[in-house]
Structures are given as C-alpha cells and as structure tokens.
Amino acid sequence: MAETKRKRNVAPATNRNNNNKKKGGKQSNWKKGPHLPNALQKQLDSLNRNEEEDIIQSDEDLYEYGEKLPEEESQKNRAYDPVENFEYELPEDFEDEDVASDDEDGDDGVKKGDHDGDDEDDDDDYDDEKHARMLQDITGLPGAAFEGKKKKNNVIVYESYPEAESNPTHDINNDGRVTIDDFLNPLHGKSGFSKLRKDVARLDKKSKSILPPLPKPQQEKIDRKTAYIQANKRLTEYEHLVKKNREAQTIYFNEDIDLGNSTVGAIVSEFKPRTDFEMKMDLLINAKELSDAHQSDGARLLELNQVSAEDVKERQDRLAKMRNLLFRDELKLKRIKNIKSKTYRRLLKKDQSKVGSIDTEMDPEVAKELAEKQEFKRAEERMTLKHKNTSKWAKRIKKRGLDAQDDGTRAAISEQLQQHALLTRKRNSMHDDDDSSDVSMDDDDDDDDVISGDDDDDEASKLKFLEKGKKRTLELLEEDDDAPKSGLLSLPFMARGQKKKKDAADEEARLALQEFESSLKQLEGDDDLNNNTGLVGGRKVFGAQKKPVSQSKIKVNNKDRDNYFDNSESEDDADVTEDVKDKRDRIITQKDDTIDTDILREESEVGHDPLFDDISKVSGPKIAHEVSLFSTNISKKSKDKANKSKAKAKKSKVAELASSKETDIEHGDEDRYTDGEARMVDGVITSGTDYELPSQDDLIKRAFAGDDVEGDFEMAKQEVMNEENPEPEKPVLLPGWGEWTHKQERRGLPSWMVEEHERAKKKRDADLKKRPDAHLKHVIISEKVDKKAEKLQMKVLPYPFKNKEHFEQSNRMPLGPEFNPATALGALNRPEVVKKPGVSIQPIKLKKGKK
C-alpha cells in the first residue's frame, strides 16, 4: 500500500522534474499566497517549520551529499585527474536512469550501498504525503499547490541533468569519440562548406595522432639549439669574407663609390638655372644671337652692342635726378649748419649721442673722442667722489638707514655705488707710472726746440712767460691752504703727512719763485751778477765785453747747481714723494733752458767778433745743457748717493792705477822670463796673440803626458764607475746611538747593517760585471742615459709583439722611397684601412656568387 501510494506521489514529482524547470522561480510568490486565520497559521507554522525545515534539510543534504561525496572521494583517490573525473560522472548518469525507472532519488542509489536507511526514507516520503494531504484537508486547496514547494527543491536537483544531456557527454556515451563530421554536418549547404570539407578530408588523409606538447623548458631548449645551428650556418657563410679581411694587409672600403665631379669646370658645366633670376641671366647669356655672334667673326657683336637712344635718354635722366638730389641735400645741410638756436643744437647733440654710441664701434676717431670723454669722467669721479654717497640725498638716506627705504631708493643707491666703482676702477695701462716723467721729457724736448728754433724771440714774450710762471707758482702756494675737514684725510696723522708734503711743495714753489725772480732780474738788466765776476781758469778771454756775459752765464749755472745741492739736502730731511720731485725737475729744466736761450740772445746782441760769437754759440748751449742734464741726474739721487758715487769713482781710479801698476809689474816679470820676440809681441797685455807661451807647468805636463797613461786611465775608469754605480755607503753608527756603555764598541756593528752593506757591495759588483766595458781594460763605455735621445726609442713593446727580437727585426728595414723600389714602397707603407673621406662604411655584404 504504502509503496503504491508513494509511487503515485512521486510520479508527478518526476514529471515535474522533466517538464517544469521554471517553477522554482515562483517559490517566493507562492509563499505570499492565500492567508490562513492567525491562530491556525500559528499552529501550522509551528508544525510546518519543523517539517519543512526537516524536509528541505534532508533534501538538500541528500542532494549535496550525493554530489559532493564522490567528487571528494575521487579527488582523494585519483589526484585530480580531469579525465577520470569525467569518467567518474558516468555513474551519476546511470543513476539518473535509475531514478527515472525507480522513481527514486539519486540519494537512494548512493545510500543503498552505504547504509540501510530505506525505512527512514519511506518515513520521510510518507510524512510528505501525509503533510500534503493534511494541508489539502485544512486549506481545501489541491495538493499540487503545496507540492510546488517540494517541486522547487526537486527542480534544483534535476536541473543539471538536462544540461548534461545536451552536452556531448551523451555522444561519448554512445561511441566514445566526437568526429569532425558531427561538427560539419550541421554546416551542410552553407557557403564555404565544400572548401571546409575538402580541407578536412585532406587533414584526414594525413591525420596522425598529435602528441601532447613538450614541457616549456625542453621546448625552449630545442628552439635554442635549432636557432644556434641555423645562426651558425648563416654565420659560416661570412667566414671566408671575414677571413679575407682579417688576413688582408689593407682593407679597402667603398672603393667603387663614385664621388662625382670634383673640378670646378665639371661643377660649372653641370649648372642648371633654377630661380627666375638665374633663368633670365641664362637666357641673356646663352641667347642664340650672342652665341652665334661669338662663333662667327664677331662683327655682329658690335651691332648687338648698340644702345638705343631711349636708353641713353633714360640714363641721362636718372643721372640728372641724382645730381639734383645731391644738390638739394647739400643746400639743406648748409641751412642746418647756419641755425644758431642753442636749443636746437642741444637737442641735436642728444640725438647724435644716441646714434653715436653705435658709431663708436665703427669709427676710430669717434671712439677716441668717447674714450677721452670717459677718461675725463673717471678723473672727475676720482676727484669729486660724486657717486660715493657723498651727496646730501645719499647722506640723508644713510642717516635714516637703508632698511627703512623702499626698493626704488635702494636700487638707486646701489646703482650709484656701482657707477662709482665702474668709474674709479683701476685701469691697466702702461702710462700710469710714467706719466709725469713723460711729460717732463716732452717739456724738455719742447724747450730744446725753442732753443734751436726761436733764437730771436723778443724779450717781451720771455718776460711774459716768466711772469706767468711766477704767478702760477704764487697761486699754487695760496691755493694749497684749504684742507679737508672731514673724512679720511681729516685724521690727524694723515693731516700731518699732508702738511709735510705741502710744506715740501711750498718750499719747492718758493725756490722756483726765487729762480723766476732772479731770471726776471737778469732779463731786466740787473747787473748785480755781472759785477761779481771772476776769472775762469784755463780759458782764453777774447774781449772785455764778452767776459761778463759768459761769466754771468756760468755764474747762473753755478747758482743753479748750488740750488740743486741745497734742494737735495733739504730733500734728505723731508719726506717728499716722487711726484713732487718730478714736478720740480720739470720746472727746473724749463727754467734752465730758458735762461740759456736768454743768455744766447744777449750774447748775440752784444757780440761783435764773429769768431767768438760762434764759439759762444757753440759753447753756451752745450754747457748749459750739460748742466741741465747734470741737474736732472742729480735731482733724482740724494746727495749721499752722489757722494758715494764720487767715492766710488775715486776708488775705481785708484784701482785702475793700482792695476796698471800691477800690469806693469807683470809685464816686467814676463819680460824677464820671455825672449825678445815675445816681448815684441806682447806689447799690450790684452792683445790676443796666436801663439801662447806655455807655462812651466804646462811644459812639464806636456813632456811627461805619456808617462803613466795607463794608470791615469784606470783611475778615470774607476771614477766613472763610481759615478755611475756608486759604492755603497759604509755602515756608520751614530755616536751615542744604542750606547749605554762601551758595549757597542766591543760588539762592533749590528749584523743587519753589515749584511746590508755586503749585499749592496755584491750588487754593485754584479752591476759592474754587467757593464759592456767590464772586460775591456782600456775602454770606458758610458752608461749614462741620454734623456733627450730617449724619445727616439720605444718605452714598451707595441701591442702585437711579445718579443723584442721580433719587433726589432721587423723594424730593421728603412721604409723611405730612397731605400725601396717603387713596387715595394707602396705595399710597405700602405695604411691598414683605405677609405674615402666623407663616405660612410657599409656593413659587409655577402655576394652569393662567391663561395
């Protein structure tokens, strides 16, 4: 009974399995179906919950258990082999069929072997049935409605099977393998089918079972091997080329490349006009008419040369226009030149200065002008220090502090300072130091010119000149008084120094003033000096009239000189700078010369005797000039120096005397020893005579030179040896070193010292034995290294050589054209690589023909 009931119950369930797959989706909807009264519902819930849950749990358990367990087992047993896994699923299919036939769950089949839970199963089924019936009774709804719930569960269970059926697993079951025909058949009649079938047929003919691919490393190894073989084969193709190149004495690259024409003619002949202009020119030059004319006698050329009247007219017009323009421009310039407005000039200048800056680079004169201007500015800056924050404005800013200023002001200040630095920067010039002396020299020259050229200057101009000088000096004296009250120069010691300097200068100026005055007096015919005349020793006096003049002159000069010495004396005390000295020199020389000229003029005025005139003319300037020279010389030295030099001169004189005496004595001595001829020859001691009398020593030496030549030579050899291979130093003990008592003395030198000495000695002996002259008693061959000649020899063997002999033997032949025939010369001197410049080297190409 129970069995049949159950069968009846299950049958629809199986049907459901087969047909209704999609009902599972409506499970939730179904839950929201007709509601029961609350009391009933509660009771039902309490009942249903247990039952349903049990059922569901049992169902799911059953299903999952059935599915999972074999998998797990298979995994455990067969180590995850996919193929066997596949095979293992077959029993499930089989079970499926069983289920279909027995109306039993797959679980049962599985369970059968495991344990005998049939009763329980039956109980479950029975419970379900009972429960459904009960629900039917209670709700009055058909039982199928309640079975949907169960159905859903079943749907999940069976869903996999239909899918499995659609899979090729079904076919596998049938004949074991899938053939390509199975895939092809459905394509029958479609486009490209025949082609496909042909391909397949062809494949079938050669069909072979494909082996599974090798493991990757092995595969790669094989790949590499084949690649190596291939590459090797391909490389060996080049071998003969490489070998040829390697063995070649010279490698030629790109021999066959034609670099094209290189001569000018060739390039010109290839010229083709491209631009319009070129075309036009070409057309004109290569006009057929012209070329024809050239080729024929040339008479036609004259015709071609003819210019039309229009052209001439046009040219004349153009020239006239240009001339007209020029004329107008000239007029304009003239007009501008006549403008007298200052404003206009100023503006013009401004403009020009703007433009001029560009011009300076082009025009040397402008550049020179600019440089002068610049120099002036620099000098001004040095004098005024205008840009060194000395202005009121700058001082105020400094007082307030730079930090308090805004950026603009600060920039302005810094700019100013920069300008100052720029202007006062020391310039490198050669004239800086020599300026003053140069000037003085120039002055001298000028004055000389005055003397030579302007003998007949009138008195007035001289007077003027002198007075001018005097005035200037006075001015100078007065001017110097104002001293700076602040700054560096206001410091006490600086002030003192300044004062000293100034004093010196003042004195200088005063002296100069004196000179001026005296000369002025002289010019004015003051005869004070003339009265104090005296005789000048050793000179002839020709006339009474002349005497005073010449004497006055001398007197003046003397006075000058006196002044000089006075000056120099005062100099010794005062700390006078070079500048001052130079200045003074200048003044003095000036003055001297002027005086001289004056005297000259006077003399020429007074003089009657032409002869004396001449003499005075000659002697006057000469003396004066000498004096002036003398003075300039002296002024540069201190008196002490002068004294010294004098003393020196005296000394030298004395020495000369002494030496002459000595020489005399020597002469005497020589005379005593030598014969008459020698005396005759040796008239002067310094005369280089050809024949030199050998001294007694020399004679003896020469006579006995060959005495012990061997001994001498041996000694010389020993010397050379000692020099080139020095003897080792004898071991020496430092006195007191290691000596507490006299122990050391008794023991002698420490053993290591002695040993070292011995070793050095032995080494020296070995070296001496190695010398090339070791066995040659009468030969010394120097072993000194000539450092200059070292560069002619190799320091190390050049690369491929390992052996000195090989290198030197390969080097033995001269390579020049004088020593080799033309046939061998080229080959001997050819470079390793011959290549055309500017042509890139192509990689080696394999020529197929050659092998």
Add this chain to the structure above:
Amino acid sequence: MDIHDVSDDLEIKVKKYQRGQGADLESLKDKKLKGQLAVKEDLFKKSANAAAKAEKWLMQTEEGRLEPEGLEKTWRFSQQSIANEVDVASRKNQFDLVLPDLGPYTLDYTSSGRYMVSAGRKGHLSIIDLHTLKPIKDMQVGETVRDAVFLHNELFFAAAQKKYTYIYNRAGSELHCLKEHGSVLKLQFLKNHFLLSSINKFGQLHYQDITTGQMIGNYRTGLGRSDVLQLNPYNSVLASGHSGGTVSMWKPTSPAPLVKMLCHRGPVTAIAFHSNGHLMATAGMDKKLKIWDLRKYKAVQTLPGMAKSLDFSQKGMLAASTGSFVQVLATSDSQDYSRYMIHTMAKGYQISKVLFRPYEDVLGIGHSSGLSSILIPGSGEPNFDSWVANPYETLKQRREKEVRVLLDKLPPESIMLDPTQIGNLRNTRKQEKQTKEEKEAEKAAAVAAAKNVSLKKKTKGRSKPSKVARKKQEGIELAKRSFVEQNKEDGAAKKKQKRITDASDLPAALQPFVSRKRS
C-alpha cells in the same frame, strides 16, 4: 733574368740590402702577427731583390786596382808610371800647387768631391773647382787659419782663424763670426745634422746648428789641448784624440764622452774612420798605428810607424803621412791592412793633411809648400748616387738638394753610437730606488692629506664628533697601511735575496743539496 738571379754576387747583394736576418717566425704563437710579419718579410725580400738588381745593372763601374805581375810590388809604382797609363781626365788629377809662402796647407772636399777648399796657415783661403781646375775664390784673410771645412755644399765654408771661426760664402764675403767657439784648432761639419763642431785651444767641444745658429752643445773634454777631431761618418759621433793617449767619442747631447778608450801610450796624433763605421785607425806619438774594431773596442791590427795625418778612402784604403812621406794601406778582405802605395814629396815638405777625394781615385795632400794631388787607383767609389752626392750637379739640382737636405735634417739627439737603435725598444733602466727620506716624506704627505680630508656633513647623529674623529683616524690608518705593505714587500724581496745569497755562501760540500732542493 732568372739565370742572373742565381749568381752569387747577386745573392750577396740581396743579403746586404736585406739588412740582417728576418725574425724566426716559427717561434711566434700569435697567428695574426705571424702572418703580418711573413708578409712584411716577403716585401723586404722583394725590395732587397729589386735593389740588388738595380745595383747590378746600374752600378756597373768597378773600381780598379794596381795589379802586380810576378815579382812586382804595388808600392813600387810611382806616380809617373801611373800617369803614363791613365787617361787624360785622370792625369788632370795629378798636380802640385807650389805655394811656398803661406804654407802649411790643409784642405777639405765637398761631399761630391768636386770642390776643394784649401787653407794656408798664414791666411790663404781658396776654393778650387777640381773639374776645371780653376780657382773660384782666392783670398787672404791676413791672420792665422788653422782649419777650413765646407758646409753642406760648396757655397759656404767655415774657417777657423786666429781668434774666432768665420763662415764665408763662395764669393769670399764673411757671413758670420762664431765667437762662442773660441780659438778653434779643428773643425768638423756633420752634414746630416747641420752641426758645425769644433775643438778649441782649451779642449772645449762646441756644436752649433748652422741653420738656426743655436749652440747645441758646449762641453769641456777635460783632457787638455787637442787638435785631433774626427767625425765618424756612420753615426756622426765625434772622436777626439788627447795627449794622454785616449780617444773619446762625443755626441752633442751628452756632456760625458760616450766612449773613452786608451789607444796609445803617447799623445794621439791622428784619427780616421772607415765609412762603414766599424773601423777606426789611430796614430800616436808612441810610433804606432792601430786599427780598431769599434764593435768590440779592440785593436785588430797594430802597425809600426808614426802618422801625422790619417784618412780612410771610400773603398777602405788608409792613407797615412809622416813628414814628407805618404803611405797608403789597403786590404783585400778588410782584415789585414798592408802597404799598397807610397809617395814621397820633395824633401823638406812637411805634410799636414792627407784626404781622399770622394768618387775619384785621388788623394789630396796639404803640405808646407802647397797642395798636391796624387792618384791612388781603386781608392774612390766609382759609382756615385746623384741623390746623395752628384759631382756634376747643376745649379737647379743644387738648389733642390739644399731644400731637400734641410727638410731631412736630423735632430742632434739622433746621434748615438748605434744609430740602428732608433725606434727600437729602450734598454730597461735600473729602477731608481727611493731613499728612506723620500719614503718618509711621501708617507708624511699621505698622512697629512688623510688628516685634511673634510668629511661631508651627514644627517643627524651620523656626523657626531666622535664618529668624525673615528672616520678620520681610519683614513689615516689606511694611508699608513699602504706604506707598511710596501715595506713588507721590500722586506720579502730582501729575504728572498738573502736566501739566495745564503745558498751561494754555503760551503761547497753543501751546495749540491741546496741546488737540488731549489730545482
């Protein structure tokens, strides 16, 4: 052609032009080098063959010789008998110039042998064209002239006069006065280097470059006055003979003589060099004439007799003069020199110089009363190379040659005893050992450098003073250690040396054991 190749003399010539044996290539391991050298050697051989053939076919003139028949002796032939046999052109070379007033004369030829400059002691200078036998310039300088030499061509010559040496041109105008040389006794001109060398009264040797005027060398021989100075044409080394019987050889770049050899017991009177550079002849007051082999520095032959002047001819004959007597020695196998010819001047003539004329069989003699020229058959080189010296040089050729030789001028340092050594490997010098002080100084410098190393400022904590100090100390230690290691190496070397010396110090009975152990 091939038939001629086989001939012996050609082989000899080939050998001469190969300039020595090729390297033994079998021992070479480097294949590439071996190949290269083999190719080079082939080229050398080819070149030598070509040169030998050229010599054979182009230089056909052979030198003649006096050939005695039977009991005849070559030295019995007088100049008159020779003159009767020779052609007119050769007879022209026999002459006597009698210049009794300004004697004794010395002479020099240009390298081509065409021109002769003669200098009389009392101031007579003259240049003579020996082809035309016409004087080109004849002048009197009015003071003692001790020597005269041609410079690179006949246009210039230098004369050592009483006080200074002067350079004159062919027209006789004085071009330079070389004051630095002092009063020169003997002049020599090194034509490949353009150096005028001289030895003066004080035994000072001067080398002056005549192209730049620069004084290249000024060395004192330190061996006293000497008027014996001779150029070795092979290597341009100068040899000077001294009163002590020594001959010293000089080069312009070294103040010490390259070689100094004791040749005679008395003062050396004359030196001459064979053109191959291997033979040197010296004569001394000890009445000996020695011929030396300069490769071994040993006398190969000692002959009795004095000689005031010596000269080797191009073909290796040696002329020696004493008093008014000239003797020419010759050799057939360059071994034993024996008397070949003699010539006696008129009695009382004192011969001061004998000189063979290049490219002619002529010996020039300068003596107290003039100049003489005699024929010595077989003395000169019969074939001249117009690239080297052309007696028939035209004006254009001379000019071109002047430029060429100036371009080929050799630097003075290229003068050395063995000129083939140029370009070869330098002889390894003895390593100059550092002295102890130097080592100490070096060490101190290294330590100081290590101390002064400024360390970089590292991140916080890594440049603590302690760490910085430690790092510095490490640096110093490192610097010191390298020196310690050096010392150790030295010590090891010393020890090794010591062991070796110990072995040799052992008694003879024990030495075999030591050697066995070592081997």
